[in-house]
Amino acid sequence: GIASYLVKPIRQAELLQAICQILRKTNHVPLPQPEFTLLGEKQALNILLAEDNKVNQTLAVRLLKKWGHTVTIAENGQEAVETLENGEFDLILMDVQMPKMDGLEATATIRMKERTSGARIPIIALTAHALNGDRERCIEAGMDGYVSKPLSRK
Numbered sequence: 211g212i213a214s215y216l217v218k219p220i221r222q223a224e225l226l227q228a229i230c231q232i233l234r235k236t237n238h239v240p241l242p243q244p245e246f247t248l249l250g251e252k253q254a255l256n257i258l259l260a261e262d263n264k265v266n267q268t269l270a271v272r273l274l275k276k277w278g279h280t281v282t283i284a285e286n287g288q289e290a291v292e293t294l295e296n297g298e299f300d301l302i303l304m305d306v307q308m309p310k311m312d313g314l315e316a317t318a319t320i321r322m323k324e325r326t327s328g329a330r331i332p333i334i335a336l337t338a339h340a341l342n343g344d345r346e347r348c349i350e351a352g353m354d355g356y357v358s359k360p361l362s363r364k
């Protein structure tokens with residue numbers, strides 16, 4: 211029976227928008243009903259986050275959920291490959307350094323599997339080191355983009 215939701219920390223504009231939408235609803239004025247009421251025109255994505263560090267997980271999940279996206283966490287590369295096989299995702303955020311299977315190996319594995327399936331999911335690397343040829347290594351492994359940690363909103 212909850213009419214809407216907000217993700218903390220709450221912004222004034224979001225609170226106002228939520229209240230206005232609910233009040234309009236109770237006045238029986240028909241409104242367009244997007245899946246995520248606070249997102250406006252933006253598209254909500256189903257994102258797979260492969261990241262072993264709890265702090266980085268929390269930070270990324272908070273940001274992405276605030277923007278209305280759905281996030282599934284994989285704790286390492288192996289788990290990312292398995293999770294991808296059992297779900298439909300629009301994007302992968304892939305930490306480079308992870309236990310069991312790192313992000314480069316996981317990406318190479320995913321790209322190899324895609325050769326038979328014909329699919330191609332965008333993969334963005336999350337790396338702690340923005341230097342020393344990391345970018346080239348990520349692109350060589352089949353990643354599409356590259357973000358340095360710590361993650362910032364921008």
Ligand code: MN
Nearest residue numbers: 262305307308
């Ligand atoms: Mn890591």
